[in-house]
Amino acid sequence: MNNFVYDVPVKVYFGENQLSNLGNELIKYGKKVLLTYGGGSIKKIGLYDKIVNELEKFGLELFELSGIEPNPRIESVREGAKICKEQNIDVLLAVGGGSTIDATKYIAAGACVDFDPWDFFSKWAPIEKALPIVTILTLSAAGSEMDSGGVISNLETKDKIGRLSPYLLPKVSFLDPTLTYTVSPYQTACGSVDMMAHIMEVYFNIEKDFYMLDCFMEGMMKTIIKYTPIAMKEPENYEARANLMWTSSWAINGFVNGGKKQEWSCHPMEHELSAIYDITHGLGLALLIPRWLEYCLDETTVSKYYQFGVNVFDIDKNLEQMEVAKESIKRLSKFFFNTLGLDSTFTKVGIKQEDFEIMAQKACSNGTIKGFKTLNKEDIIKIFEMCL
């Protein structure tokens, strides 16, 4: 067990109609607010008007950046940072899912530097400061509302790169499950796979486990498996939406790591898929995870699969370890491809073999991914082939 520092000072307002606290929280940081969001859905569901109303009550001055893309692009970051500098913005209000919040984090950091924000990714330029960020979450998935990371795409260079910094942690996040009622079944499914992946990348790991945290991770995976189909069938089921929403935050805010040294496997592979094909992140992960698990299964790793199968899928604990392990992968595939109805092969979503080489190369830019099993370029190509 390794030492660690737990430091997640994000204040969360959880539940319906908590926006009466929004003005109060924003005004702590100043008067000029840059509201960032994606498409027009926040106007359709009436959220935009509520926000404007709350800001007016406190005499806050509103600026806007809309149109932030899924797999958010560096162009949006540049544009946001420019507005912040020109208008002397005091605080950022990100309204949306992980894409909007991720972009807003780098807008907040970009506002405090003189160089191009892409340097944060291409040159690993230091992040030493950022404007304060408040978020209103409308999609349960990325966990960006309570973590310190973000992933930005550059279509020009075909890069999609993630990075962490404590300065990017939101100050306050509003988690209202009713704001996810309009999320489509497909996006709900993809969001849940993303959460599942955040947990599994930590859970499936060769380092010594922290039992209590493994229990928490198993609890979150059970929560996702229980409530995703309910939320897909009954979009306005509060209990389902609330459980998924709170899981999205805790899956990736650092709590479950407990000092585990880790390098993630499926995320870097998936980032290459969506960098080239611009597919939904969760769909890419669903395609990769079961094949990655299959590829990594052997006598040295089987005990973890056994634990997963018994504790998450309630598979008979008296069966042979290897039998439980294989069954657990089957159940997971069934969950992704049958219960959630996601496409099950690269072929179905149009990912072509001719790109495997370059995607595999980029996924292990340091030579190997040192995750649950160390993967080199050839390993990654084999996993891609299993997805065909």
Add this chain to the structure above:
Amino acid sequence: MNNFVYDVPVKVYFGENQLSNLGNELIKYGKKVLLTYGGGSIKKIGLYDKIVNELEKFGLELFELSGIEPNPRIESVREGAKICKEQNIDVLLAVGGGSTIDATKYIAAGACVDFDPWDFFSKWAPIEKALPIVTILTLSAAGSEMDSGGVISNLETKDKIGRLSPYLLPKVSFLDPTLTYTVSPYQTACGSVDMMAHIMEVYFNIEKDFYMLDCFMEGMMKTIIKYTPIAMKEPENYEARANLMWTSSWAINGFVNGGKKQEWSCHPMEHELSAIYDITHGLGLALLIPRWLEYCLDETTVSKYYQFGVNVFDIDKNLEQMEVAKESIKRLSKFFFNTLGLDSTFTKVGIKQEDFEIMAQKACSNGTIKGFKTLNKEDIIKIFEMCL
């Protein structure tokens, strides 16, 4: 499901040899540090010298209040507050278990007011400010290192009263599992019962459950059941001590509540036992919990016991609900009184029937305890009788 605010901005250094960060953290708040601790054990294990050494490196000025009692008393709080005022203390460093940290919280608040600190409890005087607190934990039990509450005893008035305030939340806590290596098997057991009680008071509740948080609570209970006997037999088992320590913090930092309106049942009853008999808090709780569960079990509550029995004690889920419920209470009693070896009756620890009336009266000072089941004075007396 009710709305809630999650706001636990405590920074935690978890693991061995993290004290090199102590000076750094303290000096953020000023130069004058009041070190508070209980008996001499922190000197015996060499911790005192390490602390003094770290403070010297940063030129911090050290003041001391030692001798804080188990079930800490208002006299210690008064004395500490006096030192803070006279010496213009900037920051408090509490080193110990829940008792020392609880007392330190009210010293921190008492230092900022002109009235007697007992007024916080007897008159519910407002807590509007407190000096900053840093803690070094040496006992896994109360969870005071990451929560906003504390319980203080007044032997004169035979009162033991707890209270919460966000101002009392520590800024930083150091959780080093090796500092609990010298905790005796008996104190280890009592600490674990305390944690178990913190979870069970929330878990056994008639309000609608938050599934994900129920999973977390079940995980923590399984952690306590798995690791307490190991820590008792192998006091220097790092994994066991680490799991118990991190569980102590998360059992009661507010996270698992998830908006549940709640009134605790066993804690107010136990406070009356230890107010009169000065027994260890965890022992009192172990005596009460199984009888309280037995008393509250009926057709309206049985499903929660079933969930507990299946998920925490792995009892066969195909049995009748009521059978699982009764078996779960048996398993819990066996854990407390056999595995942990705690005294199983009031008679054994010297608690007398003649005090039941007054203790029951005080435990439900508002007329009833509105917990899992509403309990009036007569109910409480019956539970006490079951403990004989």
